[in-house]
Amino acid sequence: AGAGMSQELSILRRLESGVTLTPIDALADPDIKSFRLAARIENLRKDGHPIETVPVHTGTGKTVAGYRLKRRVETSGQVLLTI
Numbered sequence: 001a002g003a004g005m006s007q008e009l010s011i012l013r014r015l016e017s018g019v020t021l022t023p024i025d026a027l028a029d030p031d032i033k034s035f036r037l038a039a040r041i042e043n044l045r046k047d048g049h050p051i052e053t054v055p056v057h058t059g060t061g062k063t064v065a066g067y068r069l070k071r072r073v074e075t076s077g078q079v080l081l082t083i
Contacts, residue, residue: 007034008044011067015051020066022056041067 010031014021026037034040045051049069056066 004040004043007032008040011037011040012044012049015049015067015069018069020054020056020068022058022064022066024058024064037067038065 010029011021011026011034014025014029014032019025021037023035023037026032026034026040041051041053051067052070054066054068055063057063
């Protein structure tokens with residue numbers, strides 16, 4: 001597996017833990033360290049992972065793209081991660 005694959009696995013693991021991942025987070029994470037988060041996310045989407053893009057406001061007043069897994073809410077009110 002190339003570097004891209006292992007980065008994507010690390011990104012997926014982070015997303016599965018329920019976080020919203022931004023390019024800033026991806027650079028700060030030693031497991032990911034990707035400058036091309038959008039490209040990695042695109043590949044994960046092509047593999048069928050339901051990842052949505054949400055605006056994330058930074059402390060400096062900027063807005064960056066954040067990525068998170070779409071959640072499927074069951075009628076019982078329980079939130080299930082869609083795998």
